[in-house]
Amino acid sequence: MASLYNGKNLTVNKHLIKPAGSIPPTVPKILLFSGLDPSGGAGLQADIQTCSSLGCHALPLLTANTIQNTHNAAEFKAESALWLRKQLSYLLDDIAPDAVKIGAISCSLLAQEIGDFIRTYTGPIIYDPVIKAGGGTTLADTALIDTVKDHILPSCTLITPNAHELSALSNTHDESEGIRNLTKQGCPQILITGGHDSSAQKSNRLYIDSELAHEWRWNKLPGEFRGTGCALSTAITVFLAQKHSLSKSCVEAHRYVERAVANAYAIGSGQLIPDRLSSFHLSKDG
Ligand code: PLP
Numbered sequence: 001m002a003s004l005y006n007g008k009n010l011t012v013n014k015h016l017i018k019p020a021g022s023i024p025p026t027v028p029k030i031l032l033f034s035g036l037d038p039s040g041g042a043g044l045q046a047d048i049q050t051c052s053s054l055g056c057h058a059l060p061l062l063t064a065n066t067i068q069n070t071h072n073a074a075e076f077k078a079e080s081a082l083w084l085r086k087q088l089s090y091l092l093d094d095i096a097p098d099a100v101k102i103g104a105i106s107c108s109l110l111a112q113e114i115g116d117f118i119r120t121y122t123g124p125i126i127y128d129p130v131i132k133a134g135g136g137t138t139l140a141d142t143a144l145i146d147t148v149k150d151h152i153l154p155s156c157t158l159i160t161p162n163a164h165e166l167s168a169l170s171n172t173h174d175e176s177e178g179i180r181n182l183t184k185q186g187c188p189q190i191l192i193t194g195g196h197d198s199s200a201q202k203s204n205r206l207y208i209d210s211e212l213a214h215e216w217r218w219n220k221l222p223g224e225f226r227g228t229g230c231a232l233s234t235a236i237t238v239f240l241a242q243k244h245s246l247s248k249s250c251v252e253a254h255r256y257v258e259r260a261v262a263n264a265y266a267i268g269s270g271q272l273i274p275d276r277l278s279s280f281h282l283s284k285d286g
Contacts, residue, residue, distance in 0.1 A: 072135025115151025
């Protein structure tokens with residue numbers, strides 16, 4: 001499907017939903033709650049790029065402003081909960097999001113605001129808990145973790161914690177027990193990222209109703225990568241918004257992140273940035 005534009009062949013976005021007559025086409029809209037990482041490696045920038053390259057439109061809502069580079073997050077500052085409520089309410093007066101992705105939340109008040117909204121929202125809701133930055137800085141205190149357990153987890157379609165985040169949310173270091181605890185708290189679909197890694201291999205595991213439903217294994221590439229968790233969870237959200245099943249969405253999202261990581265580039269001397277637009281370059285090249 002190529003169209004001629006300014007003399008160049010461009011691939012038409014195959015996710016465009018074209019109604020009959022003169023009404024303009026649309027694309028799935030993804031509501032994103034996350035923080036700003038000025039290195040552009042994680043948070044909202046990673047989420048927006050993932051949405052755009054997979055044919056969706058991002059609706060970004062800022063929860064935190066951070067100070068970070070490719071080595072670590074030095075500090076973060078929570079945004080105003082009242083401002084977020086007003087932004088959300090004005091946005092929703094006009095636009096109906098097709099799915100919601102929640103990343104870094106930053107404080108308990110914001111978690112309550114987001115929780116109040118998602119309790120009444122009926123589309124897919126994906127939560128990627130952000131508790132520690134890659135370099136080790138803590139990004140969530142105990143008040144936030146408690147509010148997340150009560151106000152966020154029970155409304156989620158899927159959560160995507162790593163092993164450390166699972167134990168913080170479930171009060172145990174044992175993966176099976178942690179999965180059972182979160183399932184009892186009303187969150188039966190859980191994708192664990194990493195945690196059982198050997199020096200050469202990594203793995204992610206999807207649990208549904210406390211049973212292992214699918215496992216992905218891959219060989220570790222050299223280097224450390226920023227924002228892979230953000231890209232994976234947002235890609236799953238995008239595929240769910242495009243009406244794929246949960247398992248198909250997870251399979252496609254893993255393929256997407258694998259390609260982004262294989263094409264990662266350096267911008268500083270620390271973590272590498274996965275090329276989240278690599279699928280976009282591919283579709284443009286035909
Ligand atoms: N969200 C924000 C705003 C961040 O600053 C970070 C990392 O520090 C993350 C999410 C987590 O990124 P990753 O996908 O590398 O775990």
